[in-house]
Amino acid sequence: MSWPWRERGYELVVGLEVHAELRTRTKLFCGCANAFGAAPNTNVCPVCLGLPGSLPVLNARAVEIAIDVGAALGARVQSSQFHRKNYFYPDVPKNYQISQYDVPICAGGAVVLESGRTIRIERAHLEEDTGKLVHVGGGGRIDSAASTFIDYNRAGVPLLEIVSAPDLRDPDEVRAYVSELRAVLVAVGATDGRMEEGSLRVDANVSVRPYGSSELRTRVELKNLNSLRSLHRAIVAEAMRHVALYEAGEAPVQQTRHWDEERGSTAALRDKEEAEDYRYFPEPDLAPLAIDPAALEAARARVQPLLPSTRRARLGDAAVSTDVRDTAISDVLWPYTRAALDAGLPPTLIARRVANEVAQLVGTVGSCEPERVVAVLRLEAEGALVPQQVRELLREVWLRPAPVESLIAAVGGDRSAAQETAAAIAERLVEEYPTEWQRFVDGDTKVAGFLVGQLVRRAAGSVPGQLARATLDALRASELSSREDGPPRGGDG
Amino acid sequence: MTPEALLELGVREVAEGVRSRTLRAREVLEAYVAQLEIEEPDVHSFLALDVDGARARADELDRRVSRGEDPGPLCGVPVAVKDNIVTRGFATTAGSRILEGWRPPYDATVVERLLGAGAVLVGKTNLDEFAMGSSTEHSAFGPTRNPHDLDRVPGGSSGGSAAAVAARFVAAALGSDTGGSIRQPAALCGVVGVKPTYGSVSRYGLIAFASSLDQIGPLAATVEDAAVLLEVVSGHDPRDATSATRPALAVCATLDDGVRGLRVGVVRDLVAMATPEVASAVDEAARELERRGAHVREVAVPEVRAALAAYYVIAPAEASSNLARFDGVRYGLRVGAPTTEALMVATRSQGFGEEVKRRIMLGTYALSAGYRSALYVQAQRVRTWLGRGFARAWAEADVLLAPTSPSSAFRLGERSHDPVAMYRSDVCTVPSNLVGEPAVSVPWGFDRERLPIGVQVLAPAWQEARMLAVAAALEQGAPR
Numbered sequence: 001m002s003w004p005w006r007e008r009g010y011e012l013v014v015g016l017e018v019h020a021e022l023r024t025r026t027k028l029f030c031g032c033a034n035a036f037g038a039a040p041n042t043n044v045c046p047v048c049l050g051l052p053g054s055l056p057v058l059n060a061r062a063v064e065i066a067i068d069v070g071a072a073l074g075a076r077v078q079s080s081q082f083h084r085k086n087y088f089y090p091d092v093p094k095n096y097q098i099s100q101y102d103v104p105i106c107a108g109g110a111v112v113l114e115s116g117r118t119i120r121i122e123r124a125h126l127e128e129d130t131g132k133l134v135h136v137g138g139g140g141r142i143d144s145a146a147s148t149f150i151d152y153n154r155a156g157v158p159l160l161e162i163v164s165a166p167d168l169r170d171p172d173e174v175r176a177y178v179s180e181l182r183a184v185l186v187a188v189g190a191t192d193g194r195m196e197e198g199s200l201r202v203d204a205n206v207s208v209r210p211y212g213s214s215e216l217r218t219r220v221e222l223k224n225l226n227s228l229r230s231l232h233r234a235i236v237a238e239a240m241r242h243v244a245l246y247e248a249g250e251a252p253v254q255q256t257r258h259w260d261e262e263r264g265s266t267a268a269l270r271d272k273e274e275a276e277d278y279r280y281f282p283e284p285d286l287a288p289l290a291i292d293p294a295a296l297e298a299a300r301a302r303v304q305p306l307l308p309s310t311r312r313a314r315l316g317d318a319a320v321s322t323d324v325r326d327t328a329i330s331d332v333l334w335p336y337t338r339a340a341l342d343a344g345l346p347p348t349l350i351a352r353r354v355a356n357e358v359a360q361l362v363g364t365v366g367s368c369e370p371e372r373v374v375a376v377l378r379l380e381a382e383g384a385l386v387p388q389q390v391r392e393l394l395r396e397v398w399l400r401p402a403p404v405e406s407l408i409a410a411v412g413g414d415r416s417a418a419q420e421t422a423a424a425i426a427e428r429l430v431e432e433y434p435t436e437w438q439r440f441v442d443g444d445t446k447v448a449g450f451l452v453g454q455l456v457r458r459a460a461g462s463v464p465g466q467l468a469r470a471t472l473d474a475l476r477a478s479e480l481s482s483r484e485d486g487p488p489r490g491g492d493g
Numbered sequence: 494m495t496p497e498a499l500l501e502l503g504v505r506e507v508a509e510g511v512r513s514r515t516l517r518a519r520e521v522l523e524a525y526v527a528q529l530e531i532e533e534p535d536v537h538s539f540l541a542l543d544v545d546g547a548r549a550r551a552d553e554l555d556r557r558v559s560r561g562e563d564p565g566p567l568c569g570v571p572v573a574v575k576d577n578i579v580t581r582g583f584a585t586t587a588g589s590r591i592l593e594g595w596r597p598p599y600d601a602t603v604v605e606r607l608l609g610a611g612a613v614l615v616g617k618t619n620l621d622e623f624a625m626g627s628s629t630e631h632s633a634f635g636p637t638r639n640p641h642d643l644d645r646v647p648g649g650s651s652g653g654s655a656a657a658v659a660a661r662f663v664a665a666a667l668g669s670d671t672g673g674s675i676r677q678p679a680a681l682c683g684v685v686g687v688k689p690t691y692g693s694v695s696r697y698g699l700i701a702f703a704s705s706l707d708q709i710g711p712l713a714a715t716v717e718d719a720a721v722l723l724e725v726v727s728g729h730d731p732r733d734a735t736s737a738t739r740p741a742l743a744v745c746a747t748l749d750d751g752v753r754g755l756r757v758g759v760v761r762d763l764v765a766m767a768t769p770e771v772a773s774a775v776d777e778a779a780r781e782l783e784r785r786g787a788h789v790r791e792v793a794v795p796e797v798r799a800a801l802a803a804y805y806v807i808a809p810a811e812a813s814s815n816l817a818r819f820d821g822v823r824y825g826l827r828v829g830a831p832t833t834e835a836l837m838v839a840t841r842s843q844g845f846g847e848e849v850k851r852r853i854m855l856g857t858y859a860l861s862a863g864y865r866s867a868l869y870v871q872a873q874r875v876r877t878w879l880g881r882g883f884a885r886a887w888a889e890a891d892v893l894l895a896p897t898s899p900s901s902a903f904r905l906g907e908r909s910h911d912p913v914a915m916y917r918s919d920v921c922t923v924p925s926n927l928v929g930e931p932a933v934s935v936p937w938g939f940d941r942e943r944l945p946i947g948v949q950v951l952a953p954a955w956q957e958a959r960m961l962a963v964a965a966a967l968e969q970g971a972p973r
């Protein structure tokens with residue numbers, strides 16, 4: 001695809017900061033529930049409200065998750081230190097955020113896109129989330145609102161901030177990166193990855209440069225990107241704003257800008273002169289965080305099979321589209337795909353059935369014992385069922401608890417019945433097409449397709465192609481053997 | 494028993510008396526309350542008193558004992574807690590207007606432990622605002638006066654706790670020590686004050702001044718009383734990540750072990766900073782330990798001379814962050830203003846006193862871009878270097894001896910307009926906070942003006958038992 005900045009001689013440079021809310025039972029530094037959607041200020045305690053005298057205690061599960069993510073991204077998982085990031089804002093209960101600064105828990109690593117491009121990860125660090133401000137009246141902004149309510153339920157929820165290098169070069173690649181990173185995070189159980197609920201939040205650092213140059217020009221941080229769509233649109237709009245500035249002989253200033261979905265444009269959030277000095281210093285309430293090398297090794301072994309890249313590789317050269325493949329390896333469907341792969345069934349058939357019929361049944365009915373699905377797919381692979389029967393049998397398998405074998409008859413997939421039908425039709429074909437039959441018996445493979453097609457059509461879907469061929473082959477074999485056993489033609493007399 | 498005799502009893506004697514029903518908790522309390530009602534108006538050691546609550550509590554303890562229960566090793570002991578330690582449902586101000594009216598929804602771990610051991614909480618004691626000071630003159634609610642001379646300061650910042658113990662308003666009290674805030678007022682009021690090893694007593698519920706330095710500890714009339722309290726409040730607390738995973742300190746059983754054979758080092762670099770009278774008190778104390786069989790020698794720890802400067806960078810830096818939460822948004826004082834930012838500015842401008850603002854500015858500066866490495870980072874280097882100095886000293890000595898305060902109690906107002914002179918009051922005490930090691934101040938006689946002098950015993954981390962045995966020996970040999 002050609003992008004408008006390309007036509008004007010510019011290249012896009014994007015790096016992303018992805019904040020993932022970690023799926024822990026409790027918050028990062030206290031025992032309050034980490035839950036979405038509770039009544040305001042009900043999941044709070046002295047610690048996450050930052051009451052005087054309260055102290056943070058690190059959630060060990062959040063650390064485990066961060067280690068898993070580090071292992072999944074191929075990062076250097078290291079002993080780290082929490083710091084205080086000091087700034088005054090009413091959604092920050094202590095007016096400092098406990099975060100990580102110069103020694104994050106994960107350093108380096110990469111996400112490999114399906115295109116084969118490698119996007120480097122600079123770091124991933126743990127930090128606590130802030131509360132939520134709700135402005136009432138005055139256009140919903142903090143300084144003009146008639147009143148502002150603060151909900152601290154989210155304050156202290158564990159976040160992992162994953163910062164990419166400025167390696168992304170076009171909006172489609174940005175989207176692919178977010179999808180892949182999200183898939184990795186979901187696969188290792190780090191987050192539920194719901195952008196619309198804010199459990200995955202993306203800020204984009206955007207700049208442009210003359211095409212072919214390797215410089216990094218002034219970047220702008222874009223916030224309020226609540227969906228993949230707004231991420232895409234915001235980057236396009238911001239890139240063109242930069243191009244227009246450069247073409248006018250001006251330059252963008254380094255700042256944070258807010259994406260306005262309705263207007264389709266970005267607006268400055270803070271000015272440069274208000275640039276914050278966060279006065280980072282080591283959090284004295286928490287000891288440095290050591291990483292147990294054995295735990296890290298265990299994490300590496302644990303996450304490897306869960307990764308989308310690993311799953312994709314297991315599907316091998318299945319002849320299916322990217323969408324079908326990604327659906328078949330998604331978290332919900334992976335148990336079916338994996339069970340079928342373990343059973344040695346063909347990857348193409350597995351990917352198609354899982355991404356279509358199985359996905360639809362899981363979405364509408366619920367989950368099912370993967371072995372039952374494998375049993376159906378095995379029948380299809382053996383040629384015992386026609387596609388229509390496979391679809392019906394899968395539905396039966398989901399809706400009725402009976403053993404798979406006993407459900408086959410209900411879809412007309414009873415093997416002996418199908419065999420009888422096939423045999424009867426084959427007898428008729430021998431009579432109706434004696435010339436073709438004789439050529440088939442004599443070994444002319446070109447005519448086989450014609451006879452199989454005839455048989456399948458006459459059976460009206462009750463005989464799969466493989467059974468038709470098998471029936472014809474069996475009849476030919478018996479005719480050949482009866483020739484050998486019968487009286488010799490001509491002879492010595 | 495007469496009220497006067499009751500006030501002479503040690504903590505252990507009170508608790509044993511109440512537990513064995515030879516004393517009633519209520520009767521002990523009334524003796525202290527009578528003393529308090531006479532002298533507290535002059536001394537002003539409390540910010541909040543709950544005499545009615547204490548009476549109800551004492552009666553309840555007496556009932557529990559008569560039912561055959563054992564409320565614990567502090568049964569019926571009237572205590573006070575410094576007002577930067579939170580108490581559930583009971584006003585806690587940290588000596589600041591900005592927290593006026595705030596009632597914490599939870600108890601500090603040390604308060605839970607005191608109450609769990611049967612103590613009777615009488616009230617919350619005065620302090621320099623947010624524990625920032627050495628005289629208790631920086632309290633937003635008026636100064637505390639020294640019971641030995643009402644024109645003099647009790648020291649600080651735990652001046653209220655020290656004065657309350659010295660005046661026998663309570664049997665013992667808790668303070669907090671960031672740079673000497675337990676030991677210096679203990680010295681100036683003639684009582685015992687212990688700053689235990691960092692991590693030995695939970696900070697959960699202590700309103701933080703400088704988190705890496707703060708430690709709660711007891712102030713009491715005798716070493717033994719302090720030791721009993723220390724055993725009750727120390728020990729691991731899962732709510733404080735800096736609390737060591739160790740059991741409670743065991744210090745009482747070894748108090749009478751004596752000092753025979755111990756190597757005692759006199760820290761000449763600290764003695765040199767004291768007035769002649771205080772310096773000679775330290776020398777006398779050293780001779781007393783020698784008479785009791787210790788090997789006394791001088792030990793050089795020249796690093797201590799840099800400690801005060803490092804302290805006055807690190808402590809304000811941490812404080813500037815710890816005190817950021819007081820902004821009028823969630824609790825305490827709120828000064829209304831048209832915008833959120835203006836509200837925060839107005840609340841903090843009116844809610845904080847001058848000394849607190851000074852330290853917030855010092856600390857903010859020390860952490861700011863461009864100054865951080867020259868100030869904060871450099872101070873941390875000094876801290877590490879100081880630790881090496883002490884490690885060297887511990888190779889030569891089992892305990893160290895030093896002055897607690899360079900001088901005896903000064904007059905109210907004498908240093909309150911000269912911050913640097915006030916900061917120098919901490920010069921002998923801050924080293925132990927910076928290295929996280931324990932120290933105790935124990936009374937050693939009086940100066941010419943009949944003002945108490947304290948000497949300080951320092952020990953390696955977790956050697957409180959040895960340190961308090963030395964303190965007990967000094968207590969026995971001290972001039973009266």
Ligand SMILES: [Zn+2]
Nearest residue numbers: 030032045048
């Ligand atoms: Zn909480």
